[in-house]
Amino acid sequence: MFSVDGLTWPYRCAIERTARLQPSDISGLMMDGSYFNDLHGTYMSYTIMIAVPLTDRNSITPLYEALADPVDGHEFVFPYNQSTITVTGRVDGEVGDVYVDLPNGQQYWKGLQFTIIANHPSKQYTLSEVLTRGRAPLPDIAMPEVGDTYTYTASGWEKVTN
Amino acid sequence: MYVTIDVTDYTQLRNLTFAPQIDMTTNALPVNEFSVDIVTTDSIAVGQYAWLYDDLDNLWAKYWITYAERENERTVRVRARSQLVWMDGVKFGETMYDAVALETVLDGIMVRSAGEGIEAPIDYDLDSSLQSITVTGYCPEQSARERLQWVLFSIGAYCKTFFNVKPEILPLDATPTLIPLSDTYYKPSVNHSDYVTAVSVTAYTFSQATQTEAEILADDYSYPFPEGWIADEQAFSVANSAAPSGVADNPVEIDGIYLINNNNTSALLTRLAAKYFKRTTVDVDVIDNAAYIPGDRVVVYGARDALYAGYIESASFKFGKQARATLKLAAAEDVTGAALDVTYTWEGMTLAQETHYLPVGYAYSLATRYLDITMNGHRYIFRPTTDAITGTMPSEGASATVTCAVALDYCEGILDIVAVDEITASGMDTAVIA
Numbered sequence: 020m021f022s023v024d025g026l027t028w029p030y031r032c033a034i035e036r037t038a039r040l041q042p043s044d045i046s047g048l049m050m051d052g053s054y055f056n057d058l059h060g061t062y063m064s065y066t067i068m069i070a071v072p073l074t075d076r077n078s079i080t081p082l083y084e085a086l087a088d089p090v091d092g093h094e095f096v097f098p099y100n101q102s103t104i105t106v107t108g109r110v111d112g113e114v115g116d117v118y119v120d121l122p123n124g125q126q127y128w129k130g131l132q133f134t135i136i137a138n139h140p141s142k143q144y145t146l147s148e149v150l151t152r153g154r155a156p157l158p159d160i161a162m163p164e165v166g167d168t169y170t171y172t173a174s175g176w177e178k179v180t181n
Numbered sequence: 182m183y184v185t186i187d188v189t190d191y192t193q194l195r196n197l198t199f200a201p202q203i204d205m206t207t208n209a210l211p212v213n214e215f216s217v218d219i220v221t222t223d224s225i226a227v228g229q230y231a232w233l234y235d236d237l238d239n240l241w242a243k244y245w246i247t248y249a250e251r252e253n254e255r256t257v258r259v260r261a262r263s264q265l266v267w268m269d270g271v272k273f274g275e276t277m278y279d280a281v282a283l284e285t286v287l288d289g290i291m292v293r294s295a296g297e298g299i300e301a302p303i304d305y306d307l308d309s310s311l312q313s314i315t316v317t318g319y320c321p322e323q324s325a326r327e328r329l330q331w332v333l334f335s336i337g338a339y340c341k342t343f344f345n346v347k348p349e350i351l352p353l354d355a356t357p358t359l360i361p362l363s364d365t366y367y368k369p370s371v372n373h374s375d376y377v378t379a380v381s382v383t384a385y386t387f388s389q390a391t392q393t394e395a396e397i398l399a400d401d402y403s404y405p406f407p408e409g410w411i412a413d414e415q416a417f418s419v420a421n422s423a424a425p426s427g428v429a430d431n432p433v434e435i436d437g438i439y440l441i442n443n444n445n446t447s448a449l450l451t452r453l454a455a456k457y458f459k460r461t462t463v464d465v466d467v468i469d470n471a472a473y474i475p476g477d478r479v480v481v482y483g484a485r486d487a488l489y490a491g492y493i494e495s496a497s498f499k500f501g502k503q504a505r506a507t508l509k510l511a512a513a514e515d516v517t518g519a520a521l522d523v524t525y526t527w528e529g530m531t532l533a534q535e536t537h538y539l540p541v542g543y544a545y546s547l548a549t550r551y552l553d554i555t556m557n558g559h560r561y562i563f564r565p566t567t568d569a570i571t572g573t574m575p576s577e578g579a580s581a582t583v584t585c586a587v588a589l590d591y592c593e594g595i596l597d598i599v600a601v602d603e604i605t606a607s608g609m610d611t612a613v614i615a
Binding site: 042043044045046047048049050051053055057058059144145146147 | 235236237362363364365366367368369466468470482485499500501502503504505
């Protein structure tokens, strides 16, 4: 379901994702009552909660060791919409799990949980785009003529040709 | 933002500070600088240029690196200063100027401001409006920066050392630019300093000494002027008529600048009075992608219905995707404003109203906007039939009407494109019927 530096976690896990629209320090309230929203970009964040299968308790060890490495970041592949996204991300602070020592002699680690924050924005506009984007209330389409028909698709308004 | 040093562009920057300033009386000559932590393992040496650019590749500063120390394994702190920093170490002997062309004087200062390991001479631009000025008077032994400061002070010019590859010698901007309310952060701070009750300057007229005078002066070791010259000193002052009676005496006195003479005293007094008699200062934060810089005269909103005009003496920048500057306006004064009422109409119906408070006499050009209004089960996109409202603001206020036309009409799943250059709304089939 996800991988770290090419190491794929082969079992099921819970994944939460968050798209954080990171504002800069200069965002703020303006004198005309509007809010100036100066965004660095959109940074993806993933929280993973892993249930280690009973049959493969030790499978968590390489993943734990990789995540606990004090490095700038790892290359992750996570689910994204109907596909996947590859991000260079960092572990947000800590990687935690719980040691279990049962009366029957079983000893293992469970409940590994960690959060990854992308080091780079997955969406970002150049300053030039920021200055022009979002200002005009209406996106451009070709000038329609009477009788034209348009349909809205994932890529925007498209003229239907007969 | 990014910094270029030698041929390397450094994009990973932290703690970037850049706060250029000028002195509107030109009585001081700030050496501006920027400092930044660069994330790099490169070694960065002092004694070379660092170029500061924004994301649109506009140059903000080309400064000389005077400090570069590794903060840790990953970052180097760099501090770079304008070329004026070179001038402190260059000493000039005493000079008597007698109607010497400004350009000649400046060339002398800039060319001399070359030192070991420094590119020289300092290349600079002189504004065309200043080129006919001549310099008369005496300068004692002093550093090149102090010499330049004396010259600029006497002629009323300032040295701009930002947003250009080389320093520029410029007069203060006279035409104010209005900073829109929508570019102004909430909220500006308007302050008032103590009254200055008068400004006075001492002017000096130099003449050749007679043989007798020269012999007398030769024995006076404290005489500050060169041998063979006599200085006639004359004090000029202007009282602040706006200062109420009973205010503590608080004059500003300029003495000992021997480039002040009858040619420039009047203009100098006017400049000093403009600075010191106008007690208002305004600190205002604005979105500023280098549109408003020190030396500019601007009109800002102190409140939604209060306007102030003044000179930007400093602009302290903070950076995000765009840039925010804290502008400090000196010698600010109230500007009379009036309301411009704008009404958007469609077939006689009022769709929207808005009011803009603008300076009287201001030539405005306000972009009109599209309106998105739902009524009677229809969602209409109205478009203005004019792109902008233009005019000059009269003192009694004004009104303007913007006639709109229906661009889009959406009702019960059908979007009618009535008249359109552009389109908004999403997620439905459309048919053009008109």
